[in-house]
Amino acid sequence: MLQIKKIVGSLPYGNSKPIKIVATDNKTYILKFRKDHLNGRDRSNTSEYIAYKLIKHFKLKIAPQKLKLIEIDDLAITLAENSNISKESLAYMKESKGINIAIEFLDNARKSTKDEIDNLTFMKAVKTIDNIMMNDDRDIDNTNILRDQTKKNQYYAIDWGLSMDRAELYSDVKTGDINNRYMYFQNVDVVNRPDYLFKEIKGFISVDNKDIEGIIREIVESIPTEWETQYCAETIIELLSSRVQNKIK
Secondary structure, eight states, rough: EEEEEEEEEOOOOOOOOOOOOOEETSSSEEEESSSSSSSSSHHHHHHHHHHHHHHHHOOTTTOOOOOOEEEEHHHHHHHHHHSOOOHHHHHHHTTTTTEEEEEEEOOTEEEEGGGOOOOOOHHHHHHHHHHTTTTOOSSOOOOOOEEETTSOOOOOEEOOOTTTHHHHHHHHHHOOOOOHHHHHHHHOOOOTTTTTTTTTOSSSOOOOOTTHHHHHHHHHHHHTTTGGGGGGGHHHHHHHOOOOOOHOO
């Protein structure tokens, strides 16, 4: 389990107000908090965790950065109180004690515009994982795509925090309304929405769905036991397994 060694500062983007830190392995990460702008806790982190694990399993070459678990403890909060981070970041950090996620920071990368992205295989791969995860948080104004400034035509996808249809799945399970919208979550194609970045790209990347329910179960059951989103683990497993098998064609 990583610990926070140094806090570099807040980032200029992201509703979840992530911060840049150096961990005890001496690597630089983006720290994303258990508590953010969404109701409840651990929703963004759960979605990010599952997305990165599925990207690795399906060998989608769109997000080379590693995701690690990292602890926010009293010492980390003291570091934060004496650092130059925003009030919003500090508030979220204080409400996020325990296990959070850290995503490897990419040097020499900047936000990309839609017009710059010309790698069809990359676009189809991003669209594939976005549809599995029900993530439409990718549009012209906020592509959530980085461009490597040292390599030609090299792009990296980021940010699956608003997956599960902008976290509505978590809310519906918690409020007991999931039965009313279960078929909707099974069938919705969020990548066909008007503002989705790659809406005009046809088709998906072929993924291996062999034993997919067992694989997704292993991923979901490996999320920290203290995360609030454990309450909907079975629903996530069932729906994502169904979406891999039936929506990615």
